Amino acid sequence: MQTLAQHLQQQAIPESLTQLLLTLADTSKSISQAVRHGALAGILGATEQENVQGETQKKLDVITNDMLKNALQASGHVRGLASEEEDYVVPVSDAGEYLVCFDPLDGSSNIDINSLVGTIFSVLPAQAGELTEQSFLQSGRQQVAAGYVLYGPSTILALTVGKGVSFFTLNPDSGAFLLTQGDVQITKDTAEFAINMSNQRFWEAPMQTYIADLLLGKIGPREKSFNMRWIAAMVGDVHRVLCRGGIFTYPTDNKNPEKPYKLRLMYEANPMAFLVEQAGGKATTGYQTILDIQPEAIHQRVAVILGSANEVDTCLEYHAEDYSGDEPTL
Numbered sequence: 293m294q295t296l297a298q299h300l301q302q303q304a305i306p307e308s309l310t311q312l313l314l315t316l317a318d319t320s321k322s323i324s325q326a327v328r329h330g331a332l333a334g335i336l337g338a339t340e341q342e343n344v345q346g347e348t349q350k351k352l353d354v355i356t357n358d359m360l361k362n363a364l365q366a367s368g369h370v371r372g373l374a375s376e377e378e379d380y381v382v383p384v385s386d387a388g389e390y391l392v393c394f395d396p397l398d399g400s401s402n403i404d405i406n407s408l409v410g411t412i413f414s415v416l417p418a419q420a421g422e423l424t425e426q427s428f429l430q431s432g433r434q435q436v437a438a439g440y441v442l443y444g445p446s447t448i449l450a451l452t453v454g455k456g457v458s459f460f461t462l463n464p465d466s467g468a469f470l471l472t473q474g475d476v477q478i479t480k481d482t483a484e485f486a487i488n489m490s491n492q493r494f495w496e497a498p499m500q501t502y503i504a505d506l507l508l509g510k511i512g513p514r515e516k517s518f519n520m521r522w523i524a525a526m527v528g529d530v531h532r533v534l535c536r537g538g539i540f541t542y543p544t545d546n547k548n549p550e551k552p553y554k555l556r557l558m559y560e561a562n563p564m565a566f567l568v569e570q571a572g573g574k575a576t577t578g579y580q581t582i583l584d585i586q587p588e589a590i591h592q593r594v595a596v597i598l599g600s601a602n603e604v605d606t607c608l609e610y611h612a613e614d615y616s617g618d619e620p621t622l
């Protein structure tokens with residue numbers, strides 16, 4: 293089976309990008325080890341600290357953030373980095389060709405229940421001049437690579453460098469990431485949706501109607517039964533969508549008017565949208581294609597609707613100005 297290094301050699305990408313992606317992959321092997329040790333290594337549970345998002349940091353949030361920061365700072369190819377666990381962007385080396393945005397441990401609320409977690413990363417070209425937060429505020433279309441590592445029953449790296457999506461599985465014996473699926477394609481249609489239903493009463497009317505019609509199944513306007521899944525870790529829900537199709541959404545809601553969105557643009561929505569589009573799917577806020585959003589802040593949040601292209605199109609119809617569907621009876 294082809295190794296990650298062999299696969300990257302064939303992608304006709306700069307050697308510097310190959311080395312950076314191999315650094316990220318190697319660090320994720322150590323994270324996979326740490327996650328597997330869990331309580332044995334005393335690394336479960338929370339710290340007393342809060343991150344810039346106002347979330348209590350898990351011990352593993354901090355540990356994995358430091359592991360990635362140290363590796364990227366030593367790589368020689370990183371001009372600057374940004375992380376969910378860092379308040380501000382971190383300058384690294386003036387000679388670095390790339391900017392890296394990452395969520396070191398996505399779904400960290402799952403760590404103490406031994407459920408799926410992952411690392412998500414996005415690579416942008418470094419700009420000339422002084423490194424500031426502005427240097428990072430490039431649209432998702434500028435990404436030169438993106439991916440995630442899912443720490444589950446097996447450890448899987450999903451990667452795109454803009455030439456399709458490939459899955460690599462970590463061989464726990466040899467420690468090598470081996471190509472287990474190339475040219476990943478998302479089915480155009482689906483009968484599976486993922487959303488946190490407990491937020492239903494806080495959603496906008498278009499999402500209320502769309503989900504209500506899914507739940508009506510065969511007796512409703514969709515004339516088809518839909519099944520629901522929710523892993524509470526975007527990396528797990530998106531991996532399922534890449535594997536067997538589906539629609540995943542964390543829509544806008546008014547649960548907390550100051551925070552109408554949950555997921556972060558630069559290190560959750562953009563890398564996932566790049567993967568999904570490269571696999572033939574679609575990714576939108578309901579009103580704008582995610583990869584075309586001009587970022588305004590490094591920890592900016594957005595609404596996310598992504599997955600099987602035809603199903604996302606249907607969901608978009610409910611968000612269209614001229615949608616005249618009946619309001620759902622809640």
Ligand SMILES: O=P(O)(O)OC[C@H]1O[C@](O)(COP(=O)(O)O)[C@@H](O)[C@@H]1O
Nearest residue numbers: 397398399400401488524525526527
């Ligand atoms: O707790 P909820 O509302 O189910 O939200 C789950 C969502 O929040 C997240 O866990 C946010 O990510 P972090 O764990 O990195 O903060 C997503 O991975 C997931 O899709």
